[in-house]
Amino acid sequence: MSEEQERIIIPDENGEEHLFDVVFSFDVDATETSYIVVTPSEQGEDDEGDVEVFAFRYEENGDDPEDFALFPIETDEEWEMVEEMINTYTNEQDL
Structure with a gap:
């Protein structure tokens, strides 16, 4: 039996x-921030086997886990941490 993929809808600027x-999400206790990593559902791998990945900081609004707000990652420090988590996740999936 396959596990159902968690999905979210994100509106673009238009x-x-x-x-x-949703690939995965994680919390950083030291800064009390949460991040989510996603890929477009209709996208496949490119010729080199790569998949486009997006990451956001998110905040839940109340008790409903489906009610949350996404924010762009703005600092180099945040990007470095998120990239490290993506690399760790990718390496674990290749095992």
Whole structure:
């Protein structure tokens, strides 16, 4: 039995909604921030086997886990940490 892929809808700057597969999410206790890594649902791998990945900082709004807000990652420090988590995740999946 396969595990169902968690998906979210993210609107673009024009208000068009796009479906994304959640790759993983993680929390950073030291800064009390949460991050989510997603890929476009309708996207496949490119010729080199790579998949486009997006990452956001997110905050939950209340008790409903489906009610949250996404924010762009703005600092180099945040990007370095997220890239390290993506690399760790990717390496674990290749095992």
